[in-house]
Amino acid sequence: MASPQRPSVVRRFLQLAWRNSVALTRVLRANPLSFVGFVLVAITLILTVIVVVHPSLVVPYGASQNTGVYQEPPTILHWPPSIAHPFGTDQGGRDIYSDVMLALPLDLGIGIGIAGTSVLIGGFLGLVAGFWDKPGTAGGATSTVIMRTTDVFLAFPSLILALAIVASIGRGVWAAFLAIQTTWWPFYVRLVRGEVLAVKHLPYVTAARAAGVGEGRILTRHVLRNVMDPIIVYFTLDIGTVLVTFSTISFVGAGIPFPGPVPEWGSMMSFYQGAYLLSQYWWYITFPALAIFMTALAYSLLGDGLRDVLDPRTRRALTQSVTTHEPPPEEPPLQAATTETSEEEEAVEETEMRS
Amino acid sequence: MGRNLEDLLIFIGKRFLELLPVLLGVIVLTFLVTHVAAINPCPRWYPKGSPAVIAHCKAQFALPLYTQFWNYFSQLLSGNWGASQLGVPVLPVISSAVPATLELVLASMLLMVVIGIPLGVIAAQYSGRWGDHLVRILYLSGWSVPTYVGAVIAAVFLGPYLGLPTSHEYSTTSVPFPQYTHMSVLDAIIAGNFPYTIDAINHLILPASVLAFINMGIATRMTRATMLEVLPLDYVKAARMKGLSNFIVLYKHALRNALIATVTVLGLTAGGLLSGTVVIEEVFAWPGIGAYAFASLGGGGQPNFDGAIAVTIVFAIGVVIANLISDVLYGVLDPRVEWR
Numbered sequence: 001m002a003s004p005q006r007p008s009v010v011r012r013f014l015q016l017a018w019r020n021s022v023a024l025t026r027v028l029r030a031n032p033l034s035f036v037g038f039v040l041v042a043i044t045l046i047l048t049v050i051v052v053v054h055p056s057l058v059v060p061y062g063a064s065q066n067t068g069v070y071q072e073p074p075t076i077l078h079w080p081p082s083i084a085h086p087f088g089t090d091q092g093g094r095d096i097y098s099d100v101m102l103a104l105p106l107d108l109g110i111g112i113g114i115a116g117t118s119v120l121i122g123g124f125l126g127l128v129a130g131f132w133d134k135p136g137t138a139g140g141a142t143s144t145v146i147m148r149t150t151d152v153f154l155a156f157p158s159l160i161l162a163l164a165i166v167a168s169i170g171r172g173v174w175a176a177f178l179a180i181q182t183t184w185w186p187f188y189v190r191l192v193r194g195e196v197l198a199v200k201h202l203p204y205v206t207a208a209r210a211a212g213v214g215e216g217r218i219l220t221r222h223v224l225r226n227v228m229d230p231i232i233v234y235f236t237l238d239i240g241t242v243l244v245t246f247s248t249i250s251f252v253g254a255g256i257p258f259p260g261p262v263p264e265w266g267s268m269m270s271f272y273q274g275a276y277l278l279s280q281y282w283w284y285i286t287f288p289a290l291a292i293f294m295t296a297l298a299y300s301l302l303g304d305g306l307r308d309v310l311d312p313r314t315r316r317a318l319t320q321s322v323t324t325h326e327p328p329p330e331e332p333p334l335q336a337a338t339t340e341t342s343e344e345e346e347a348v349e350e351t352e353m354r355s
Numbered sequence: 356m357g358r359n360l361e362d363l364l365i366f367i368g369k370r371f372l373e374l375l376p377v378l379l380g381v382i383v384l385t386f387l388v389t390h391v392a393a394i395n396p397c398p399r400w401y402p403k404g405s406p407a408v409i410a411h412c413k414a415q416f417a418l419p420l421y422t423q424f425w426n427y428f429s430q431l432l433s434g435n436w437g438a439s440q441l442g443v444p445v446l447p448v449i450s451s452a453v454p455a456t457l458e459l460v461l462a463s464m465l466l467m468v469v470i471g472i473p474l475g476v477i478a479a480q481y482s483g484r485w486g487d488h489l490v491r492i493l494y495l496s497g498w499s500v501p502t503y504v505g506a507v508i509a510a511v512f513l514g515p516y517l518g519l520p521t522s523h524e525y526s527t528t529s530v531p532f533p534q535y536t537h538m539s540v541l542d543a544i545i546a547g548n549f550p551y552t553i554d555a556i557n558h559l560i561l562p563a564s565v566l567a568f569i570n571m572g573i574a575t576r577m578t579r580a581t582m583l584e585v586l587p588l589d590y591v592k593a594a595r596m597k598g599l600s601n602f603i604v605l606y607k608h609a610l611r612n613a614l615i616a617t618v619t620v621l622g623l624t625a626g627g628l629l630s631g632t633v634v635i636e637e638v639f640a641w642p643g644i645g646a647y648a649f650a651s652l653g654g655g656g657q658p659n660f661d662g663a664i665a666v667t668i669v670f671a672i673g674v675v676i677a678n679l680i681s682d683v684l685y686g687v688l689d690p691r692v693e694w695r
Contacts (some may be wrong), residue, residue: 070415152380159630160670161388164654167663168393168400247501248634252654259586269503289504296499304495304576320464 031186034305040298122188157182195227236303264276362694437661454537456643466567476577494572622681
């Protein structure tokens, strides 16, 4: 019985990949900036893989290594950018280009890790709080507790709370990670709960319930799938924002110590900040700062473009503003819901046939 | 109908009462972070403390949790918010620093309104064309710039280039008039001292612009989205058909409706603005609570336990009040909201 299942799984995967790539091309065609963002994001991801798998392809020197090329007297170790050292060297003879590249996996990992964990934690709590919110039930009580806790977390400016956490639990990359993580997830609770509340009373959900679909299945297949769009948008946007916040925490001095085995952009900036104010060593801090800026900008461009296409409000507005001279296309929500339902039912039938 | 003064007071009062549990939660969460989460925090809070200071701190942390919480809570309520290690009391310093930060934040909100909202209108007007793309690059750059980098670029390059001062509120250390409000521009205006007013505004421009640039995206983005929703509506078309100029249609008819959402969103930027002050005030030597937070939370290697608790709570109160204001403003601006 296993053999007939295989092609169906493969076909489903291909279908999904096709549908997603169609959606992606739609996003990229809608706006040239999203395309730029997408290319930059792809470059960061490819570079990350190369740095992790085979660093010597793109990184000529080791982390914080004294390149020692300029050690003949008079000993000047800090040289402006040149062919051999595209980002220059610092007062310790460290090749700034190598350190910036070596920091890429860690910094991207921090951004994706914190944003991703927030999506998981906040998304789960938001689903629970939005889906089982009937007052007077155990679910309603849970929902209230979750939302009140979220409100408290959201009352803090995230940087301040993160700094307070770092100041009391200690410094280092894990402390900073934990601190930002603690302040980051509540936003997703509110986001996902709002979306769930908007979706869960739509006719197609009621229809699925009337058809006898179980609650858990309604939650995962019918509700979750329809709240994914804004989650994807904010996840993409947040990768950049987390990076920027992390760099600020490093700037206050709570990141990883810089001349060390693992470079990190924020702590590099923090280490070089004194030299920058002298402004004759402009290349010290410029390149780590540019790295943060370009990476954050890449994910923001992509996320912002995604939002334009995925957010039904802006999408409707965009299509209408293009066709201002014609009557605006009426989009009754019912129609969308029914197509959605039929698609869902197809999927249900398909899976039931398989099992 | 639910839109008279009495209803408004009830509306505000209700919103205010809803905040009290949040404030209590803020106090509890700050306690958890500073007293419970850390395993051995004393050496970190007093890196240069004498053995006696460390021993005193350890004795405090060794007390049972409920005693610690009671001490902390009663300290907060009694208004005795402790002192720094050098014996400078926390509460007077903070309360004299709050107006400066408030001034900075309000100035950048003003810039966000004056610059950010028209940018959003331009983006909507040219949606999908180069005007839109340029505006998008601008506000996404603001999002992507690390606060410190933005502040330093302004302080080291823009300031000298434009001839603007890059530190403190005035050019002189003492001012020849009483500072009633501790807001530099307002004090100078109250005193009727014109040169000092100009001086104070000059000092305010750079930090406020950096803070606004970093946070502007939210206002611009929101204006663009709501304008795009409003522009295809019939009443805008009717205004055009009456022969009104493009400017009047956009800024008087369309923007007025789009503003409701934007004003609400402005209140939500309070968190970002206050976070920004931490680094910006430090770079521009602005005598506000952000610079105090930077120092208290260990920026200069001399953390201040009582100060850290105080700034964390004060910043949270700031966000809560900003949310309350934007909530109430939304209710006032949108005629569909009933106040009861």
